[in-house]
Amino acid sequence: MPKILVVDDEEHIRLLYSEELKEAGYEVITAESGYKLLEKIEEGKPDLVILDIKMVDYNGLDILQDIRNRFYDLPVILSTAYDTFKEDMKSIAADFYVVKSFDLTELKKKIAMALEARLPG
Amino acid sequence: MAFYEENPGEIVRADVLVGIPTANEVESIARTTAQVDEGLSEYFPDMQCAIINCDNHSSDGTREAFFSAPGKTPRLYISTEPGVGGKGRNVRNFFEKARQLDPKALIIIEADIKNISPVWIRNLGAPILEGAGFVCPLYGRHKYEATLTGSIIYPLVRCLYGRRVRQANVGEYGFSPKLLDTYLNPPLWNEAIESLGVDIWMANIALTSRLPIVQAYMGAPKVHRLKDRDVHLDVLFHEVVGTIFDLMQVYKDFWEQVKWSKPTALYGTDLQEVETPLPVDINTKRLHEMFVEGFDKYYGLWEQVYGPIVAPKLQEIRSMGFQHFSFPTQTWLTIVFESAAAYRRMSPVARKNFLDGLLPLYLGKVLSYVKKTERMSLQQAEEYIENECMMFEENKSYIVKAWTKGEGG
Numbered sequence: 001m002p003k004i005l006v007v008d009d010e011e012h013i014r015l016l017y018s019e020e021l022k023e024a025g026y027e028v029i030t031a032e033s034g035y036k037l038l039e040k041i042e043e044g045k046p047d048l049v050i051l052d053i054k055m056v057d058y059n060g061l062d063i064l065q066d067i068r069n070r071f072y073d074l075p076v077i078l079s080t081a082y083d084t085f086k087e088d089m090k091s092i093a094a095d096f097y098v099v100k101s102f103d104l105t106e107l108k109k110k111i112a113m114a115l116e117a118r119l120p121g
Numbered sequence: 122m123a124f125y126e127e128n129p130g131e132i133v134r135a136d137v138l139v140g141i142p143t144a145n146e147v148e149s150i151a152r153t154t155a156q157v158d159e160g161l162s163e164y165f166p167d168m169q170c171a172i173i174n175c176d177n178h179s180s181d182g183t184r185e186a187f188f189s190a191p192g193k194t195p196r197l198y199i200s201t202e203p204g205v206g207g208k209g210r211n212v213r214n215f216f217e218k219a220r221q222l223d224p225k226a227l228i229i230i231e232a233d234i235k236n237i238s239p240v241w242i243r244n245l246g247a248p249i250l251e252g253a254g255f256v257c258p259l260y261g262r263h264k265y266e267a268t269l270t271g272s273i274i275y276p277l278v279r280c281l282y283g284r285r286v287r288q289a290n291v292g293e294y295g296f297s298p299k300l301l302d303t304y305l306n307p308p309l310w311n312e313a314i315e316s317l318g319v320d321i322w323m324a325n326i327a328l329t330s331r332l333p334i335v336q337a338y339m340g341a342p343k344v345h346r347l348k349d350r351d352v353h354l355d356v357l358f359h360e361v362v363g364t365i366f367d368l369m370q371v372y373k374d375f376w377e378q379v380k381w382s383k384p385t386a387l388y389g390t391d392l393q394e395v396e397t398p399l400p401v402d403i404n405t406k407r408l409h410e411m412f413v414e415g416f417d418k419y420y421g422l423w424e425q426v427y428g429p430i431v432a433p434k435l436q437e438i439r440s441m442g443f444q445h446f447s448f449p450t451q452t453w454l455t456i457v458f459e460s461a462a463a464y465r466r467m468s469p470v471a472r473k474n475f476l477d478g479l480l481p482l483y484l485g486k487v488l489s490y491v492k493k494t495e496r497m498s499l500q501q502a503e504e505y506i507e508n509e510c511m512m513f514e515e516n517k518s519y520i521v522k523a524w525t526k527g528e529g530g
Contacts, residue, residue, distance in 0.1 A: 065386075065390065069386055072386060075383075087500050090390050093384050093387045117382065117383050119282075121331040
């Protein structure tokens, strides 16, 4: 069962994603901020990270750079209420960019694609 | 090996090695060399660095200008025989010399960039020293710049090799010495690669190397000497598209296994000053004329190669006229996929004529892109291209099927 780490400072989003993604057959772990996130990834070994951009103390786009530098091919989906961050060059290091919605159809589709993505070796 | 070498500083090793390929670049080599020197001194002060001018035996004083440019970094000059041209040959000479110098990071920079700055050297070199295998720059580009990349190179190479490298055919790269073995004993080397095909050849090989790829944000557009665009396009199209198609044969076992695509790491996002690219004028009427001329000349060939589904669609596109001109992405990706498969089965002579026939279709696709994106911002146009890339990826099974068509088993 693929394990997904949801990083979001809004509790209701963590709950919503957890419930829906568990129902969709994923194991879900959560983090409420970017604090020591790389260590959490190291320990929790998620197969994919859903990362909020605008958190109280952290900028998801900066965290994304750190994740990419340390876990080169770990799939990361940026999940945000704003579509304007797409214009930030840093967002291209994400596998996908999804605007938050209570309907998780798009997010689930992108999760499936990111987990299916395959390169030889 | 290079036909001629001049190594006044008797350089025997270098940690960071920069190659500048040239052919009669007396006007620009001094500035480029000085900027490279500054970049090496500022960002790699504790490392042994060297700059190599890999030249096509220029007769205009390029060598002298290279040696007399300001800066302290040791320099070395190598050249092909007189009368032997091609960027690819210069790049190969660079690889050979590099192997002797045992570098930790290699960089190639074109000589004719007017706005190169020292930080570009950091952006191309530092990720390699931090463990990347290949660094490809990400320049600020206007939506109508490098349409060959947006229409064919990016969607096709991304869909085939599974890595999202937006500007794979730029001419400047950083790379690890781990790639030198493959570059020096390549699975494919031909006339196109000896010339303009060498850039995409380098990137394509890196994409199959399994080494981490990084895109380096340069914070500016690449401003280089204006070349005769129309004359240049024909040659560039043949050599670049032909090289991608040739390499598809070599790496079929690789790309067949790829599903969807993955991003790269990004470097250089700390740059404070960001330049906006200048607008690019595009002559849409001329694009339409060239598509129509190509239709009249090559429709028979297109019918034969692209079959009964695509050919009538092309007639439909032709009949729409300039005002309503549109080239559906689904038709375009079918053409690109079928072209790659058909090219594989052709003789070298037939391939040339075939690529001549693909060129007007590409120009039609560019026209359609320009019309669709004329009111879009750079970001919106970029999203349009991203969506097209997704369509290429969604239809990946088509190319696998087209490729093996008629093989049996």
